[in-house]
Amino acid sequence: MNRGLRAGARQLFEQAASGDRGALARLLSLVEGDGEAGGELGGITFRQAGNAYSVGFTGAPGSGKSTLTSALITDIRGRLGLPVAVLAVDPSSPVTGGAILGDRVRMQEHALDDAVFIRSMASRGHLGGLAAAVPEAVRLLDATGWPLVIVETVGVGQVEVEVAVTCDTVVVVVNPGWGDAVQANKAGLLEVADVLAINKADRPGVRETARDLRNMLELSGTLEWTPPIISTVASSGDGVPELWDAIASHREYLEQSGELDRRRAQRAGEEALRIAEARFAKALGEAAASPEGVEVLAALEARGIDPDQAAARLVEEVAHEIAGRSNPPLR
Amino acid sequence: MNRGLRAGARQLFEQAASGDRGALARLLSLVEGDGEAGGELGGITFRQAGNAYSVGFTGAPGSGKSTLTSALITDIRGRLGLPVAVLAVDPSSPVTGGAILGDRVRMQEHALDDAVFIRSMASRGHLGGLAAAVPEAVRLLDATGWPLVIVETVGVGQVEVEVAVTCDTVVVVVNPGWGDAVQANKAGLLEVADVLAINKADRPGVRETARDLRNMLELSGTLEWTPPIISTVASSGDGVPELWDAIASHREYLEQSGELDRRRAQRAGEEALRIAEARFAKALGEAAASPEGVEVLAALEARGIDPDQAAARLVEEVAHEIAGRSNPPLR
Numbered sequence: 049m050n051r052g053l054r055a056g057a058r059q060l061f062e063q064a065a066s067g068d069r070g071a072l073a074r075l076l077s078l079v080e081g082d083g084e085a086g087g088e089l090g091g092i093t094f095r096q097a098g099n100a101y102s103v104g105f106t107g108a109p110g111s112g113k114s115t116l117t118s119a120l121i122t123d124i125r126g127r128l129g130l131p132v133a134v135l136a137v138d139p140s141s142p143v144t145g146g147a148i149l150g151d152r153v154r155m156q157e158h159a160l161d162d163a164v165f166i167r168s169m170a171s172r173g174h175l176g177g178l179a180a181a182v183p184e185a186v187r188l189l190d191a192t193g194w195p196l197v198i199v200e201t202v203g204v205g206q207v208e209v210e211v212a213v214t215c216d217t218v219v220v221v222v223n224p225g226w227g228d229a230v231q232a233n234k235a236g237l238l239e240v241a242d243v244l245a246i247n248k249a250d251r252p253g254v255r256e257t258a259r260d261l262r263n264m265l266e267l268s269g270t271l272e273w274t275p276p277i278i279s280t281v282a283s284s285g286d287g288v289p290e291l292w293d294a295i296a297s298h299r300e301y302l303e304q305s306g307e308l309d310r311r312r313a314q315r316a317g318e319e320a321l322r323i324a325e326a327r328f329a330k331a332l333g334e335a336a337a338s339p340e341g342v343e344v345l346a347a348l349e350a351r352g353i354d355p356d357q358a359a360a361r362l363v364e365e366v367a368h369e370i371a372g373r374s375n376p377p378l379r
Numbered sequence: 380m381n382r383g384l385r386a387g388a389r390q391l392f393e394q395a396a397s398g399d400r401g402a403l404a405r406l407l408s409l410v411e412g413d414g415e416a417g418g419e420l421g422g423i424t425f426r427q428a429g430n431a432y433s434v435g436f437t438g439a440p441g442s443g444k445s446t447l448t449s450a451l452i453t454d455i456r457g458r459l460g461l462p463v464a465v466l467a468v469d470p471s472s473p474v475t476g477g478a479i480l481g482d483r484v485r486m487q488e489h490a491l492d493d494a495v496f497i498r499s500m501a502s503r504g505h506l507g508g509l510a511a512a513v514p515e516a517v518r519l520l521d522a523t524g525w526p527l528v529i530v531e532t533v534g535v536g537q538v539e540v541e542v543a544v545t546c547d548t549v550v551v552v553v554n555p556g557w558g559d560a561v562q563a564n565k566a567g568l569l570e571v572a573d574v575l576a577i578n579k580a581d582r583p584g585v586r587e588t589a590r591d592l593r594n595m596l597e598l599s600g601t602l603e604w605t606p607p608i609i610s611t612v613a614s615s616g617d618g619v620p621e622l623w624d625a626i627a628s629h630r631e632y633l634e635q636s637g638e639l640d641r642r643r644a645q646r647a648g649e650e651a652l653r654i655a656e657a658r659f660a661k662a663l664g665e666a667a668a669s670p671e672g673v674e675v676l677a678a679l680e681a682r683g684i685d686p687d688q689a690a691a692r693l694v695e696e697v698a699h700e701i702a703g704r705s706n707p708p709l710r
Binding site: 090091094095098183206207313316317319320321323324325327328329332333336344345348349351354355356357358359360362363364366367368369370371372374 | 421422425426429514537538644647648650651652654655656658659660663664667675676679680682685686687688689690691693694695697698699700701702703705
């Protein structure tokens with residue numbers, strides 16, 4: 049990245065911090081699209097961030113996460129007057145963006161509220177993928193003055209869970225009905241849940257689902273924090289204030305126990321490792337396309353070497369390349 | 380890995396190749412559990428493999444993949460007498476293994492057939508995960524004389540798709556009914572489908588689903604191979620011979636067009652890259668735990684450096700470490 053672009057990012061950042069939503073959107077595109085540029089911007093935002101609280105929403109498609117998020121925004125705006133930024137993240141459909149569009153329509157009611165910022169994020173070539181781009185985006189919103197950032201993911205894949213756990217509080221949304229709690233457990237969602245919402249609680253089976261969830265939470269061992277289970281009807285707003293209060297309680301627990309700092313430090317470490325992994329993946333891709341790499345892959349194709357041996361040669365190529373252009377570490 | 384263990388793997392391999400199912404199961408555990416040991420074994424199997432054909436089954440949970448696989452085995456055994464090995468892969472539930480157990484029960488009918496080998500695979504610490512372990516497992520089955528390997532994945536996550544595309548022919552299973560075809564498209568399944576099965580075709584909506592699938596396949600551009608759409612009722616066996624014939628046609632197309640060799644070479648290259656990425660990920664984990672890494676992460680925690688800078692320092696640590704203990708590449 050050249051100096052001109054870097055200066056551009058700094059200028060955009062100052063505009064975004066003073067409330068320019070267009071500048072903020074452009075910076076988010078930078079984060080979303082390009083890990084290198086995002087990395088440069090990261091230096092600016094990292095020093096300014098640390099004041100926002102982030103809440104991640106995950107759960108099966110159709111569980112009503114978007115409607116619930118929208119109802120929560122209404123509650124937060126009405127009761128607390130707090131500005132809210134929302135990232136709607138869809139790792140599964142980088143191309144069509146269908147679900148994202150639906151989300152945006154559902155959140156349309158906040159379109160005229162200047163203290164609400166809603167942005168969709170999909171995989172657009174960020175080095176390291178969405179799981180790496182989202183924490184950067186949250187930090188950017190944090191650094192530009194948004195005190196509360198909600199991250200909503202579509203679906204329940206591995207990437208969705210990885211995205212959700214980059215937030216301070218993770219809310220898992222299920223619906224009443226047999227098997228839903230089991231599915232949530234199977235997908236590893238209960239493991240990451242700080243708060244559980246049984247949404248669409250005007251349908252039958254709430255009590256049984258709550259019981260199943262409680263049993264499964266007990267089986268997963270003693271916890272310092274027992275995830276509260278809140279029944280909500282997002283469409284009518286029932287239970288939504290209670291959901292927000294449960295999130296606020298979790299935040300209080302994290303802050304008072306010192307767990308918040310510990311978690312954030314751990315997440316920063318994991319983020320660094322993920323960025324480092326992405327660097328190596330990129331370097332490996334370049335090595336595979338180099339004359340030496342092409343030779344290695346040709347030997348593999350001719351069955352002269354096996355994938356393991358080819359991998360070993362590519363690893364050495366990359367290590368020598370990076371070691372050659374950096375100073376040896378000071379020991 | 381020491382010489383003793385290596386010799387053990389070779390001996391186990393010879394036993395497995397002469398029909399010892401216990402030896403085969405132990406080798407598969409080796410592949411599943413440990414990338415390093417699997418890598419050593421890989422050298423043995425790679426030279427012996429290349430004769431088996433692999434078919435991957437994927438689709439939403441509940442679409443009937445297991446029952447369809449089981450019906451297909453019955454058809455293959457009855458009509459062709461061909462031995463069949465099945466890998467039932469569940470990346471989503473490494474712990475509970477619930478779905479896998481269900482799959483095994485459904486495939487129980489083949490338990491007494493010596494020419495059918497069924498094995499469940501989950502993530503058990505393989506370096507690089509299931510997406511790397513499955514091709515190794517397929518190669519092992521190939522090298523020990525199984526001419527046909529079916530890989531069945533649970534669910535439709537990113538890992539499931541990655542696993543399915545390591546096979547020669549990919550069968551995507553959907554069910555009749557509105558939206559199912561759309562979901563398959565959204566999850567990126569249609570992109571990887573060589574053959575489409577509309578299972579549970581005794582339910583209404585088959586024609587509409589077939590039409591939707593056809594439209595979506597057309598939208599995805601001109602293809603040399605148009606994935607045939609086969610209606611099946613796995614529970615009764617209806618359409619199952621036609622499904623096998625469609626798979627056989629695809630194989631014929633791949634072989635006659637030279638596409639099979641091209642695909643396999645490409646997959647071997649991707650596999651090598653994936654193994655290389657896993658090596659770096661492992662080395663990064665070790666670097667993060669080293670005194671230098673601990674220092675870097677402490678600086679990050681104290682906000683003296685940002686995640687990007689921490690990543691850069693870890694990358695250099697690893698590169699110097701690997702470059703230091705290997706010879707420079709010959710250029």
